[in-house]
Each structure stands twice: as structure tokens, then as C-alpha cells.
Amino acid sequence: MALDTFRRFQKHWKRNVILVYVMEVFFWLTQVFILYYVLFRINAGELRFYVFAACLLGFSAYQVFAKNLYKRLLERVIFIIASIYKFLYRLVKAIIFTPIKYITQLLVAVIIFLFNTTLLVVGFVLKCVYFPLKWIFIRIYRLLPKK
Numbered sequence: 674m675a676l677d678t679f680r681r682f683q684k685h686w687k688r689n690v691i692l693v694y695v696m697e698v699f700f701w702l703t704q705v706f707i708l709y710y711v712l713f714r715i716n717a718g719e720l721r722f723y724v725f726a727a728c729l730l731g732f733s734a735y736q737v738f739a740k741n742l743y744k745r746l747l748e749r750v751i752f753i754i755a756s757i758y759k760f761l762y763r764l765v766k767a768i769i770f771t772p773i774k775y776i777t778q779l780l781v782a783v784i785i786f787l788f789n790t791t792l793l794v795v796g797f798v799l800k801c802v803y804f805p806l807k808w809i810f811i812r813i814y815r816l817l818p819k820k
Contacts, residue, residue, distance in 0.1 A: 678747060 686692045708728070712718060735743075 683693070683696070686696060709718070712720065712724060
């Protein structure tokens with residue numbers, strides 16, 4: 674079962690050869706440590722022929738009777754977990770990130786609107802003050818003597 678699960682996920686790092694070797698070594702070392710730990714807990718670490726025969730028989734029985742069932746079950750579990758992950762991702766995106774995005778866009782639009790409105794009002798006020806003053810100063814300048 675662990676080997677089939679390992680092989681199922683192995684395709685995700687297949688392109689990186691060094692990573693494949695490292696993962697293979699770690700997988701098999703983990704399997705050996707688990708086997709020897711179980712043997713140590715059960716029969717004080719004594720290695721006998723019947724233990725190896727039982728492991729081989731169990732592996733063979735799994736290959737014949739349960740391998741296809743386990744692979745289908747594994748694919749369904751992976752599909753369910755991936756679906757839950759996608760749902761939660763879309764939910765968080767819709768509930769948290771999308772409102773923040775729209776609020777930010779709204780704030781930027783309001784700031785730009787206020788800035789443009791302020792410039793328009795200031796421009797209007799300056800025109801209201803500038804043109805009458807300009808007209809007055811031009812009249813005064815014309816009244817002044819040339820020399």
C-alpha cells in the first residue's frame with residue numbers, strides 16, 4: 674500500500690532526477706525502519722525465516738487481491754481531498770480577497786474623484802479671482818504714464 678501511494682505521488686517530482694533518488698532512498702529506509710521496529714516490538718527483534726516468508730506472502734496477497742481496490746480508493750480519496758482544497762481556496766478567495774480587492778479599487782476611485790474635484794474647484798476659484806484681478810491690473814497699467 675505504501676509503495677502504491679508512493680508511486681502515485683512520484684509523478685509530481687519525476688522531472689528532477691536527484692529528487693527522485695533522494696525520495697526513493699528515504700522511502701525505502703522508512704519502510705525498513707518501520708518493519709524492523711514492528712519486528713522488535715513483536716518478537717524482540719529476532720529475525721527468522723518465517724517472518725520474511727510472512728512479509729513476502731502478505732505482499733503477494735496484497736498484489737493479487739487488494740492492489741486494484743486500494744488504487745481506486747486512493748484515487749477517490751485524492752480526488753475528494755483535492756476537491757475540498759479547491760472549494761476552500763475558492764471560498765477564501767471569494768470571502769476575503771475579492772472584497773478587499775473591490776474595496777481597494779473603490780477607495781482608489783474615490784481618492785481620484787476627490788482629487789479631480791478638488792483640482793476643478795481650485796481651478797474655478799483661481800479663475801474667478803485671477804481674471805477680475807487681471808482685468809483690474811490691465812486697466813490700472815493702461816492708466817499709468819508711459820514714462
